[in-house]
Amino acid sequence: MSGLIALWRDSRAASAAEFVLVLPLALLLLFGIIDVGNYAWTLNEYEKATQMGTRYAVVTNVVQPALETQSYVGVTCGGTALRAGDRICREALGTLECSGTACTCVAAPCPTGPVDNARFTALVNRMRTFQPDITADRVRVAYRGSGLGYAGDPNKPEIAPLVTVRIVNATYVPITLSPFGVAVPLPDFSYSLTLEDGEGATSS
Secondary structure (H helix, E strand, O other): OHHHHHHHHOOOOHHHHHHHHHHHHHHHHHHHHHHHHHHHHHHHHHHHHHHHHHHHHHHOOOOOOHHHHOOOOOOEEOOEEOOOOOEOOHHHOOEEEEOOOOEEEEEOOOOOOOOOHHHHHHHHHHHHOOOOOOOHHHEEEEEEOOOOEEOOOOOOOOEOOEEEEEEOOOEEOOOOOHHHOOOEEOOOEEEEEEOOOOOOOOOO
């Protein structure tokens, strides 16, 4: 009986038992702090990739080649047919959104034609230099009227649309949830600039 009492009162290795109990919570807290920092870093990478993708899109060839060849001479703006040298009104172009596989007219009018996959891939590759996890199926490029450009301009494209590059359906996998295969959805990212020259295959 006295042996049991002595065993009950023995406090040796109690700190080891307490450490084992506290360790999982301490590790969870540590990895949680790392996750928060990494999440913020990832958001910044996606934001920067979107900005630089937009910059690339406005100074290189448009991913919808029909925009390059579209003539706006004769297009009606405000009830008047445009003549060569007239400013192209915003309503002359609706909203054209392109993915890596096709371009869709979200709001008419839009020029029709297939997306140039090589140009789209080059844009995605440019964005991947800032965030390697970006895939082509999550990138969208939209063109919509801005009220800039001149009908009949020999320097194609005639119109200078507002270009918006978006990243959609991106996810982040936290360290603390990675063993369970759980991914956290990220917000959509978008950035817009007006088309500059829309020619060339490289950007600084």
